Amino acid sequence: MIDPSMVPSLDPNPLPAPYWVFKLLLVVTFTLHMMAMNLMLGGAALALLARWRKGNAYGNRIFLDVAKKVPSLMAATISLGIAPLLFVQVLYGQYFYTSSILLAWPWFLVIVFVIAAYYGFYFVAYRGEHRPLAAGRAMLFSTTLVLLVGFIYTNNITLGLVPTRWAQKYSNSASGWHLNLTEPTLFPRYLHFMISAVAVGGLLLVLMAWAKWKQEREYALALFQFGGKAFMYANMAQIVIGMAFLMSLPREERMLFMGDSPLASALLGIGLVGAFAIIFLMSAALRKEDIRLAGLGVTSITAVVIATMCVMRDMVRDAYLEPYLKAQPYTVQTQWSPLLLFLGVFVAGVALWAVMLWRYGFFTKAGAAGK
């Protein structure tokens, strides 16, 4: 029989830099990926909602304006997703490849779904005005596909955390159709990520309102109200779902955040306080029609909350895998010149990226409004 306590061994090639370098890169790039994904998926979902909502004079305009931003946000999501995909394979390859193989077909379908969703989003962005009915359907189609992609991801990531479940699944069938549906954390975890997208999608609308605040106050207010409220309600739901997620974790992992680990507990505290603070601040901003408070204040705190959540997510993973990680220590042999070259290219790349956006006019009011 297949040994249920077994995980694949590390390959013979050592880590080409210290562990913490990859850990840092993984968490930072994953956080950026999450932010882009939230904006893209949340934007698409709220665009649909805006169109369906009755009694809003600007519903269709919001739909079209947000839809124009979604393809670029999709590009950002994918581009920023490649880096964590790389670094997770550097540090957690044995778990990641194995779980991926167990759900190989759904995992492969992610690529098909992403391509189809991406073309759907482009269709809406380019043809939305002229073909409203088809655009609505395309938006629904693409958003549904992205939601499915998220579900497949959640299945793969959670399955990668429980090696004891692999042998049984693989013995039953090697054809790659195993989801991880019996996992208690699956649905709370999935909802936690998807609802966060709706919240951050609300922020996208708030930022769009900010860009139009001076020229078109009435429309900007409609955007602000819609986005701000979506943000608030989603965050309220998020507190409940987040708690459900925490409760669904195995005792050991849960207790990390309830005193066993001071750092994890502090992060949960920051996350919770942050979640309440952004709801409160957004409510105040909406009441006072203070777009700056929403666009700058709430956005900044939300970014901190997202980063906190991503670090917590990483701690949960390491807690799950602790016995296996301990049994297979990495060897490290730093490749200095490629590492330095990467750092040089990375710094230069970020600088060039900023210059590209700046020259395009993203950082000037006129430029932002023109987009």
Place this chain on the structure above:
Amino acid sequence: MNYPVWDVAFGAGLLMALVAGLHVFVSHFAVGGGLFLVLTEIKARRGQDHQLLNWLKAHTKFFVLTTVVFGAVSGVGIWFTIGLISPTATSDLIHIYVWGWAIEWVFFFLEITAALLYLNGWEKLEPRLHQWYGWIYFITAYASLVVINGIITFMLTPGHWIENHQFWTGFFNPTYWPSLAFRSCICLALAGIYALITASVQKDAALKARIVRWAALWTVPCLAMLPVFGRWYISRIPKDLWANARGAMPTGTMFAGLACMLLGVTLLLALLALAWPRRLHLAFALVVALVAFGAMDSFEFVREAVRKPYVIENYLYANSLYAGPVAGDGGFTVDKVSDAGVLKAARWVNNRELNLGNQVAAGREIFRVECSSCHTPDSYRGIHQFLVRREWDQDTIKGMIGGLYLMHNGVMPPFAGTDAERGALAAYLATLQTAHPAVGGVVDGKTVYEHDCAMCHALRADDHLFSNMPRDPKAAVDALKDLPSMFPVMPDLKLSEGERAALVQWVNTVRPAAAQPALPPPAAAPSKGGN
């Protein structure tokens, strides 16, 4: 063996070929097309050719929708797919080249940003600034190729990396520069070929003709240069590997021929388009693209085929066994698995012990872990089809598995496992056999050769069968009675006297009359590294 094996009924290799084949055809366009956009813009603005400029705007949209969406996501698709099909190789390549991948990611990110700004900036930016984005796009896209080329060529010719494991040694490996030149040519040629597609739907015949002539300037010289760089490329590939594309391996040879032929046809079609540029039809442009796609993918197939049986030449076999002992190999080398037994060494098998009742079930599991990275039971590279052609029975199969590494110029890895496990694999494979030799029919020597000898003994004067077989028919017929006594890896075929006599007679008719100088006996099983 370290990882579970995904059972894809129609063949995991086919799925990989599909994803990679589509991706490379778009990704090379993504590089060459970038330079095409910016140079065409400069040309159009200098000549104040507003029609050309308007076409270029539409072409940019086509370019972005093709490369940024399909090209980029299918590139991620390759990662997904190789992780599913060859997790060990993927893990190796990630750990050896993570900084290469990471550098490539930075270029990719810049490339995508620049492409979107170039597309959206047509109406918004002044020309020089717009072209600046175009240049950034092209330079970063080309830089991506510069990086990935190092990793792809490393897999074929790792060179001295095998000894020193240094990043740059493997990166700037023997085929790095010829491959870069070759692929650069493909990129530029494809820029012109894709331009034909959007040009063909232009209503203004004069504009269409201008675009076709301009596109031909990219396509024709680059296609003509490909054989030159191709020769350089081939000259840097070890001769015994290249022999796979020169007759030693049927698939490699077929694709090499196909690549050359389709390249010629692509060039011819491009010249035809140039001859009647005003009449270019969309269907014709699509045919040019399709033929070019065939040529390019045939080239990629050849590159993969000559590397067989390795994923990383001389380091890792396609079935995820290391060619020789490496520190930290986890016991996954041919020697160690042969010592321990594959059913003990492999992590993801259920039949740990062999007994009379589980031969076929265990054999199926051995097939899955050792063979299914390239073969299916009866679909892509199907064993069923192979066995039916040769009419082997279970004993013959078992004998043949012992010499896998000698077949078709060493295109397969050696079997790793105990003798009993070899028997179990043969028992399973025999269930795929549906053909049975006719009893009492006329025996034809050529058929005997093709069924039982041709896999390892190529029809060449210097092959052992043709050079060393005794000239005296009777002695030869006697010698063929006991094949393992001649060379231990030979299968114990038990040919009938009639078959042996027919084979000897046929060999004597096809081999040169004069005796060839005897060759040294072949090397023993390549348990330390194959061919």
